[in-house]
């Protein structure tokens with residue numbers, strides 16, 4: 684899996700899966716440009732990462748002997764994102780890998796989704812992915828050694844669940860973006876794929892808003908009260924996977940072991956899509 688000498692851009696890198704991707708890529712030898720908003724978004728019903736979280740990611744990558752540029756940027760802000768990636772390119776010399784991982788969710792039936800909820804989810808999960816790729820592609824092409832773009836979609840990019848039409852639409856949407864980029868970038872040996880996780884134990888699912896959505900019958904639900912519902916989703920007997928399970932798929936797709944894999948949707952879903 685050696686990624687020695689490679690440089691990876693990871694968005695949403697301050698915590699959860701994004702931190703895990705940054706650390707796993709660094710374990711395999713990559714240097715990292717880590718991007719995260721590090722502040723809340725108004726319609727998201729759980730806290731997003733903090734500056735301290737991003738700092739901790741940076742420390743973990745440095746502890747592995749790899750270099751990292753960690754920048755607080757909102758992927759919706761293309762100018763700031765371009766500047767951060769240009770700074771990373773100047774510091775680290777090249778860009779080989781992009782992991783477009785930053786994402787948010789909020790919950791409501793389709794007729795109750797507000798314009799602001801819709802825009803924030805689509806702007807982060809779909810437009811933000813495009814911004815990220817757009818900012819990195821010129822350097823990947825100029826590097827002349829191909830590359831790998833991995834977009835973190837979801838099982839919600841393949842099937843639907845109630846109360847999250849905007850999220851489901853965004854996660855379906857990145858598949859179209861992935862397939863188009865896979866065609867456009869193939870002549871440059873830049874591969875583009877999506878990963879589709881089942882539930883992953885991160886703050887996105889381990890929060891009060893989600894407990895209440897899943898257990899409206901319960902006055903004060905906790906994770907223990909919703910856990911049985913997570914078990915039902917998967918075929919394999921487990922409620923959720925760990926961030927590193929997704930990172931291992933990311934590292935594979937980023938590596939030369941996947942050198943002829945492009946344009947695919949890779950589920951890491953414990954058999955959810957079988958159901």
Ligand SMILES: NC(=O)c1ccc[n+]([C@@H]2O[C@H](COP(=O)([O-])OP(=O)(O)OC[C@H]3O[C@@H](n4cnc5c(N)ncnc54)[C@H](O)[C@@H]3O)[C@@H](O)[C@H]2O)c1
Pocket residue numbers: 694695696697698699700701718719720721722731732733756757758759784785786787807811835836837838879880881882883884885886887888
């Ligand atoms: N947790 C799950 O069950 C699950 C399942 C399938 C897919 N996903 C997807 O995995 C990805 C990672 O989510 P996670 O589970 O690690 O959740 P998380 O909430 O722990 O991490 C998301 C990270 O993205 C950052 N972020 C959010 N909006 C941003 C923006 N506009 N600009 C920059 N950074 C931003 C947050 O601060 C946070 O650090 C997301 O795309 C999510 O949709 C999650």
